[in-house]
Amino acid sequence: MSRRSSRRPLAPVDLSTRVGSVALPNPVLTASGTAGHGDELGRYVDLAALGAVVVKSVSAEPWPGNPPPRVHETVAGMINSVGLQGRGMQAWLDDELPPLAGCGARIVASIWGRSVDAYAKAAELLAGAPPEVVAVEVNVSCPNVEDRGRMFAHDVSATTEVIAATEGCGRPRWAKLSPNVTDLVSIAAAARAGGAEAVTLVNTVMGMVIDVEGRRPLLGNGGGGLSGPAIHPVAVRAVFDVHAALPDLPIVGVGGVADAVTAIELLMAGASAVEVGTATFADPRTVARVRDGMEEWCAQRGVSAVAELIGVAHT
Numbered sequence: 001m002s003r004r005s006s007r008r009p010l011a012p013v014d015l016s017t018r019v020g021s022v023a024l025p026n027p028v029l030t031a032s033g034t035a036g037h038g039d040e041l042g043r044y045v046d047l048a049a050l051g052a053v054v055v056k057s058v059s060a061e062p063w064p065g066n067p068p069p070r071v072h073e074t075v076a077g078m079i080n081s082v083g084l085q086g087r088g089m090q091a092w093l094d095d096e097l098p099p100l101a102g103c104g105a106r107i108v109a110s111i112w113g114r115s116v117d118a119y120a121k122a123a124e125l126l127a128g129a130p131p132e133v134v135a136v137e138v139n140v141s142c143p144n145v146e147d148r149g150r151m152f153a154h155d156v157s158a159t160t161e162v163i164a165a166t167e168g169c170g171r172p173r174w175a176k177l178s179p180n181v182t183d184l185v186s187i188a189a190a191a192r193a194g195g196a197e198a199v200t201l202v203n204t205v206m207g208m209v210i211d212v213e214g215r216r217p218l219l220g221n222g223g224g225g226l227s228g229p230a231i232h233p234v235a236v237r238a239v240f241d242v243h244a245a246l247p248d249l250p251i252v253g254v255g256g257v258a259d260a261v262t263a264i265e266l267l268m269a270g271a272s273a274v275e276v277g278t279a280t281f282a283d284p285r286t287v288a289r290v291r292d293g294m295e296e297w298c299a300q301r302g303v304s305a306v307a308e309l310i311g312v313a314h315t
Contacts, residue, residue, distance in 0.1 A: 010299035015291070015306050017051070019272050020197030020250045021172050022135050024051040024106065027306055028263065028291040031254050031277025032057055032110040032137060032176070035287075037086065038096035039103055044284040048104030050291065051273055055092075055100070057110040057139045060121035062088040067220035072209050077228020077256070077278055079207050081221040084112055084142070089125040101132040108174070110137040114145045116165045123166035136169045138162065138196070141178040141203040153178040153203070156190040163194025174252060176200040179234050185245040198250035200275070201238045205231045228278040232256025236269050243270025243311055258286065260293030267306065268313040 015026035032054045035041050047053050065085025072079050086092070089111070100107055109126055113119035119138065126136060140153040140162050152158040153176075163175055175191035177184065179202035188199045204225025211218040235255025243251060253271030257263050258279040266274050279286040298306060 010296075011302070011304065013295045013298040013306065014304060015295060017272050017307055017310075018250070019135070019172075019174065019252055022052075022197075024273060025049075026051045026291050026294075027267065027271075027273040028287060028294065029108065029252070029273055029275045030054050030280070030287055031275035032108075032139065033080075033082070033084075034277035034280055037092055038100045039105075041280070041284050041287070042100075042103055045288045047100070050105065050287060052106040052108050052134065053100065054108040054137055054275060055096070055110055056086065057084050057112040057137075058086050058089050058092045058122065059084065059112050059114075060089050060118055060125060062086065062091070069218060069220050072218055072224075074207075074209065074226065074228070074230065076230035077226060078281065079209055079219065079224040079226050080204070081219040081224035083221060084139075089122050093125065093129060097129065097133070101130055105132065107133045108135045108137050109133050109169075109171075110139055110176070111166065111169075112139040112142045113162075114143065116146070116161055119162050120165040120168060123169035126169040126171070129171075133171065135172045135174055135197075136166065137174045137176050137200055138166050139176045139203070140191070141176060151178055151180075153187060154181055156186055159187050159190040160194040163191050163196045167195055172197040174198040174200050176203055178203045179231070179238050179255075180206050184238055185242055188242045188246060188249060192246070192249055198252060198272075199242065200252040200254060201242060201271075202231070202235050202255050205234060227255070229256045229258060232262055232265075236265055239266055239271050240269040240313065244314060247311070247314075257290060260290060260297045263290050263294055264297060264309060267309040268311070270311045270314065272310055
Protein backbone atom coordinates (compact mmCIF):
# COMPACT_ATOMS: atom_id res chain seq x y z
CA MET A 1 0.00 0.00 0.00
CA SER A 2 1.49 3.33 -1.04
CA ARG A 3 1.67 6.15 1.42
CA ARG A 4 -0.18 9.30 0.58
CA SER A 5 2.11 12.31 0.39
CA SER A 6 1.86 14.61 3.41
CA ARG A 7 3.09 17.63 1.42
CA ARG A 8 0.53 20.37 1.06
CA PRO A 9 -0.05 21.69 -2.46
CA LEU A 10 1.69 24.98 -3.07
CA ALA A 11 -0.52 28.05 -3.00
CA PRO A 12 -1.03 29.90 -6.29
CA VAL A 13 1.21 32.88 -6.96
CA ASP A 14 0.10 36.12 -8.61
CA LEU A 15 2.79 36.80 -11.20
CA SER A 16 1.23 39.96 -12.59
CA THR A 17 3.17 43.21 -12.58
CA ARG A 18 3.11 46.70 -14.05
CA VAL A 19 5.76 48.72 -15.84
CA GLY A 20 4.33 52.20 -15.58
CA SER A 21 0.95 52.12 -17.34
CA VAL A 22 1.64 48.74 -18.98
CA ALA A 23 0.06 45.75 -17.22
CA LEU A 24 1.79 42.41 -17.75
CA PRO A 25 0.65 38.91 -16.73
CA ASN A 26 4.14 38.09 -15.47
CA PRO A 27 7.46 39.91 -15.16
CA VAL A 28 9.53 37.83 -17.64
CA LEU A 29 10.28 39.34 -21.06
CA THR A 30 12.73 38.58 -23.82
CA ALA A 31 15.65 40.98 -24.22
CA SER A 32 15.98 43.06 -27.36
CA GLY A 33 18.53 41.71 -29.80
CA THR A 34 18.32 38.15 -28.52
CA ALA A 35 14.89 36.96 -29.68
CA GLY A 36 14.85 38.13 -33.28
CA HIS A 37 12.58 40.62 -35.00
CA GLY A 38 9.42 38.53 -34.77
CA ASP A 39 8.20 35.10 -33.70
CA GLU A 40 11.54 33.27 -34.05
CA LEU A 41 11.32 31.84 -30.52
CA GLY A 42 7.75 30.67 -31.06
CA ARG A 43 8.81 27.12 -31.96
CA TYR A 44 10.35 26.74 -28.49
CA VAL A 45 8.21 28.90 -26.20
CA ASP A 46 4.57 29.96 -26.00
CA LEU A 47 5.19 33.66 -26.61
CA ALA A 48 1.71 34.59 -25.40
CA ALA A 49 2.60 33.12 -22.00
CA LEU A 50 5.51 35.53 -21.50
CA GLY A 51 5.12 38.97 -20.00
CA ALA A 52 6.07 40.43 -23.38
CA VAL A 53 8.38 39.92 -26.33
CA VAL A 54 10.89 42.73 -26.78
CA VAL A 55 12.05 42.61 -30.39
CA LYS A 56 15.41 43.50 -31.89
CA SER A 57 15.99 47.26 -32.24
CA VAL A 58 14.78 48.62 -35.58
CA SER A 59 15.75 51.89 -37.25
CA ALA A 60 13.64 53.95 -39.61
CA GLU A 61 15.77 52.91 -42.59
CA PRO A 62 17.55 49.63 -43.45
CA TRP A 63 20.97 49.24 -41.84
CA PRO A 64 23.63 46.64 -42.78
CA GLY A 65 25.22 46.24 -39.37
CA ASN A 66 28.90 45.69 -38.63
CA PRO A 67 31.46 43.54 -40.46
CA PRO A 68 32.05 39.96 -39.24
CA PRO A 69 33.02 38.33 -36.98
CA ARG A 70 30.13 39.69 -34.91
CA VAL A 71 29.74 37.35 -31.92
CA HIS A 72 32.24 35.59 -29.68
CA GLU A 73 31.75 33.47 -26.57
CA THR A 74 33.57 34.66 -23.46
CA VAL A 75 34.35 32.94 -20.16
CA ALA A 76 31.12 34.16 -18.55
CA GLY A 77 28.89 35.19 -21.42
CA MET A 78 29.38 36.60 -24.87
CA ILE A 79 30.55 39.72 -26.64
CA ASN A 80 28.88 41.00 -29.77
CA SER A 81 29.16 43.71 -32.36
CA VAL A 82 26.21 42.90 -34.59
CA GLY A 83 25.63 46.57 -35.20
CA LEU A 84 21.81 46.64 -35.14
CA GLN A 85 21.39 45.13 -38.58
CA GLY A 86 17.84 45.34 -39.89
CA ARG A 87 15.58 45.94 -42.87
CA GLY A 88 14.01 49.09 -41.47
CA MET A 89 10.78 49.91 -39.66
CA GLN A 90 8.37 49.60 -42.57
CA ALA A 91 9.63 46.12 -43.44
CA TRP A 92 9.26 45.13 -39.79
CA LEU A 93 5.69 46.41 -39.67
CA ASP A 94 4.77 44.66 -42.91
CA ASP A 95 6.58 41.33 -42.57
CA GLU A 96 7.78 40.60 -39.02
CA LEU A 97 5.08 42.08 -36.80
CA PRO A 98 1.96 40.29 -38.16
CA PRO A 99 3.00 36.71 -37.28
CA LEU A 100 4.21 37.83 -33.86
CA ALA A 101 0.96 39.66 -33.14
CA GLY A 102 -0.96 36.68 -34.47
CA CYS A 103 0.43 34.35 -31.81
CA GLY A 104 -1.08 36.43 -29.01
CA ALA A 105 2.12 37.94 -27.66
CA ARG A 106 2.34 41.35 -26.04
CA ILE A 107 4.99 43.19 -28.02
CA VAL A 108 7.49 45.84 -27.03
CA ALA A 109 8.98 47.41 -30.13
CA SER A 110 12.56 48.65 -29.88
CA ILE A 111 13.86 51.59 -31.89
CA TRP A 112 17.24 53.17 -32.50
CA GLY A 113 18.78 55.86 -34.65
CA ARG A 114 22.01 57.65 -35.43
CA SER A 115 20.44 61.10 -35.04
CA VAL A 116 17.54 62.62 -33.13
CA ASP A 117 15.58 62.95 -36.38
CA ALA A 118 16.14 59.26 -37.12
CA TYR A 119 14.66 58.31 -33.74
CA ALA A 120 11.70 60.58 -34.38
CA LYS A 121 11.06 59.01 -37.78
CA ALA A 122 11.20 55.46 -36.40
CA ALA A 123 8.77 56.44 -33.65
CA GLU A 124 6.33 58.07 -36.06
CA LEU A 125 6.28 54.95 -38.23
CA LEU A 126 5.10 53.02 -35.17
CA ALA A 127 2.12 55.29 -34.58
CA GLY A 128 -0.16 53.10 -36.69
CA ALA A 129 1.01 49.78 -35.27
CA PRO A 130 -1.66 47.43 -33.88
CA PRO A 131 -2.58 47.43 -30.16
CA GLU A 132 -0.49 44.31 -29.56
CA VAL A 133 2.48 46.70 -29.50
CA VAL A 134 2.04 47.77 -25.89
CA ALA A 135 5.20 49.85 -25.44
CA VAL A 136 8.33 51.10 -27.18
CA GLU A 137 11.81 50.55 -25.80
CA VAL A 138 13.97 53.43 -26.98
CA ASN A 139 17.52 52.13 -27.28
CA VAL A 140 19.56 55.25 -26.61
CA SER A 141 22.80 53.28 -26.31
CA CYS A 142 23.70 54.10 -29.91
CA PRO A 143 26.43 56.28 -31.46
CA ASN A 144 25.33 59.83 -32.16
CA VAL A 145 26.66 60.89 -35.57
CA GLU A 146 25.97 64.50 -34.64
CA ASP A 147 28.34 64.25 -31.67
CA ARG A 148 31.39 62.39 -33.07
CA GLY A 149 29.96 58.98 -32.31
CA ARG A 150 29.36 59.53 -28.60
CA MET A 151 26.44 57.47 -27.34
CA PHE A 152 23.21 59.35 -26.68
CA ALA A 153 22.91 57.49 -23.37
CA HIS A 154 26.24 58.90 -22.23
CA ASP A 155 24.90 62.44 -22.17
CA VAL A 156 22.09 63.91 -20.06
CA SER A 157 20.78 66.44 -22.57
CA ALA A 158 21.04 64.04 -25.53
CA THR A 159 19.06 61.40 -23.64
CA THR A 160 16.28 63.85 -22.85
CA GLU A 161 16.21 65.09 -26.44
CA VAL A 162 15.93 61.62 -27.97
CA ILE A 163 13.19 60.46 -25.63
CA ALA A 164 11.20 63.65 -26.22
CA ALA A 165 11.59 63.20 -29.99
CA THR A 166 10.00 59.74 -29.88
CA GLU A 167 6.65 60.90 -28.51
CA GLY A 168 5.12 60.34 -31.93
CA CYS A 169 4.96 56.57 -31.39
CA GLY A 170 1.85 57.17 -29.27
CA ARG A 171 2.80 54.51 -26.74
CA PRO A 172 4.53 54.29 -23.36
CA ARG A 173 8.29 54.58 -23.80
CA TRP A 174 11.01 52.75 -21.91
CA ALA A 175 14.53 54.17 -22.22
CA LYS A 176 17.18 51.46 -22.52
CA LEU A 177 20.30 52.86 -20.88
CA SER A 178 23.99 52.09 -20.93
CA PRO A 179 25.92 51.07 -17.79
CA ASN A 180 29.07 52.66 -19.22
CA VAL A 181 28.60 55.99 -17.44
CA THR A 182 29.77 57.48 -14.16
CA ASP A 183 26.33 58.70 -13.05
CA LEU A 184 23.52 56.46 -14.27
CA VAL A 185 20.98 58.09 -11.97
CA SER A 186 21.29 61.44 -13.75
CA ILE A 187 20.83 59.74 -17.14
CA ALA A 188 17.74 57.91 -15.86
CA ALA A 189 16.32 61.17 -14.55
CA ALA A 190 17.01 62.76 -17.94
CA ALA A 191 15.11 59.96 -19.68
CA ARG A 192 12.14 60.52 -17.40
CA ALA A 193 12.30 64.26 -18.07
CA GLY A 194 12.04 63.49 -21.78
CA GLY A 195 8.86 61.48 -21.27
CA ALA A 196 10.03 57.94 -20.55
CA GLU A 197 7.60 56.01 -18.36
CA ALA A 198 10.32 53.55 -17.40
CA VAL A 199 13.98 52.71 -17.90
CA THR A 200 15.52 49.41 -18.96
CA LEU A 201 18.74 48.69 -17.04
CA VAL A 202 21.16 47.77 -18.47
CA ASN A 203 22.48 47.43 -21.97
CA THR A 204 25.80 45.65 -22.59
CA VAL A 205 29.10 46.59 -20.99
CA MET A 206 31.78 47.77 -23.41
CA GLY A 207 34.52 45.22 -23.93
CA MET A 208 37.03 43.74 -26.35
CA VAL A 209 38.62 40.40 -27.15
CA ILE A 210 42.06 40.16 -28.78
CA ASP A 211 42.95 37.39 -31.20
CA VAL A 212 46.42 36.68 -29.80
CA GLU A 213 47.52 34.68 -32.85
CA GLY A 214 46.32 37.32 -35.28
CA ARG A 215 47.42 40.12 -32.91
CA ARG A 216 44.31 42.18 -33.52
CA PRO A 217 40.78 42.60 -32.10
CA LEU A 218 38.73 39.49 -32.77
CA LEU A 219 35.43 41.20 -33.64
CA GLY A 220 35.18 42.80 -37.06
CA ASN A 221 34.29 46.18 -35.63
CA GLY A 222 36.96 46.13 -32.93
CA GLY A 223 35.19 46.37 -29.58
CA GLY A 224 31.75 45.10 -28.68
CA GLY A 225 29.16 44.70 -25.95
CA LEU A 226 29.63 42.15 -23.17
CA SER A 227 26.52 40.35 -21.92
CA GLY A 228 25.60 37.31 -19.86
CA PRO A 229 26.47 36.23 -16.30
CA ALA A 230 29.57 38.43 -16.19
CA ILE A 231 27.48 41.61 -16.14
CA HIS A 232 24.73 40.46 -13.76
CA PRO A 233 26.20 42.16 -10.67
CA VAL A 234 26.57 45.34 -12.74
CA ALA A 235 22.88 45.19 -13.63
CA VAL A 236 21.84 44.55 -10.03
CA ARG A 237 23.86 47.53 -8.82
CA ALA A 238 22.44 49.77 -11.56
CA VAL A 239 18.85 48.82 -10.74
CA PHE A 240 19.47 49.21 -7.01
CA ASP A 241 21.05 52.66 -7.33
CA VAL A 242 18.42 54.05 -9.69
CA HIS A 243 15.55 52.69 -7.60
CA ALA A 244 17.08 54.17 -4.45
CA ALA A 245 17.38 57.61 -6.04
CA LEU A 246 14.19 57.54 -8.15
CA PRO A 247 11.81 55.12 -6.40
CA ASP A 248 8.80 56.21 -8.46
CA LEU A 249 10.50 55.42 -11.79
CA PRO A 250 9.63 51.91 -13.00
CA ILE A 251 12.59 49.74 -14.02
CA VAL A 252 12.97 46.74 -16.30
CA GLY A 253 16.07 44.83 -15.21
CA VAL A 254 18.28 43.04 -17.71
CA GLY A 255 21.75 41.52 -17.57
CA GLY A 256 22.75 37.94 -16.88
CA VAL A 257 19.28 36.62 -16.03
CA ALA A 258 19.49 32.84 -16.45
CA ASP A 259 17.21 31.40 -13.74
CA ALA A 260 14.65 32.32 -11.11
CA VAL A 261 17.22 33.49 -8.57
CA THR A 262 18.94 35.97 -10.88
CA ALA A 263 15.54 37.31 -11.96
CA ILE A 264 14.30 37.68 -8.39
CA GLU A 265 17.54 39.40 -7.42
CA LEU A 266 16.75 42.18 -9.92
CA LEU A 267 13.19 42.47 -8.60
CA MET A 268 14.48 42.83 -5.05
CA ALA A 269 16.87 45.53 -6.26
CA GLY A 270 13.90 47.50 -7.60
CA ALA A 271 12.90 46.17 -11.03
CA SER A 272 9.24 45.60 -11.86
CA ALA A 273 10.08 43.17 -14.67
CA VAL A 274 13.13 41.44 -16.14
CA GLU A 275 14.41 40.56 -19.59
CA VAL A 276 16.14 37.30 -20.47
CA GLY A 277 18.67 37.51 -23.28
CA THR A 278 22.06 35.85 -23.62
CA ALA A 279 20.92 32.66 -21.86
CA THR A 280 18.48 31.99 -24.70
CA PHE A 281 21.36 31.51 -27.12
CA ALA A 282 22.32 28.37 -25.21
CA ASP A 283 18.70 27.30 -24.69
CA PRO A 284 15.81 29.29 -26.17
CA ARG A 285 13.46 27.75 -23.60
CA THR A 286 15.27 29.57 -20.79
CA VAL A 287 12.86 32.49 -20.79
CA ALA A 288 9.90 30.20 -20.00
CA ARG A 289 11.92 28.31 -17.40
CA VAL A 290 12.74 31.57 -15.63
CA ARG A 291 9.04 32.41 -15.43
CA ASP A 292 8.10 28.96 -14.12
CA GLY A 293 11.02 28.98 -11.71
CA MET A 294 9.98 32.32 -10.26
CA GLU A 295 6.49 30.99 -9.61
CA GLU A 296 7.86 27.92 -7.87
CA TRP A 297 10.37 29.95 -5.83
CA CYS A 298 7.63 32.24 -4.58
CA ALA A 299 5.22 29.40 -3.78
CA GLN A 300 7.83 27.53 -1.77
CA ARG A 301 8.49 30.62 0.35
CA GLY A 302 4.92 31.74 0.87
CA VAL A 303 5.21 34.77 -1.43
CA SER A 304 1.70 35.24 -2.79
CA ALA A 305 2.56 37.86 -5.42
CA VAL A 306 5.80 38.78 -7.18
CA ALA A 307 4.92 42.44 -6.68
CA GLU A 308 5.77 41.91 -2.99
CA LEU A 309 9.41 41.42 -3.98
CA ILE A 310 9.93 44.66 -5.90
CA GLY A 311 12.51 46.77 -4.08
CA VAL A 312 12.51 44.74 -0.85
CA ALA A 313 16.30 44.82 -0.68
CA HIS A 314 16.01 48.51 0.16
CA THR A 315 14.17 47.83 3.40
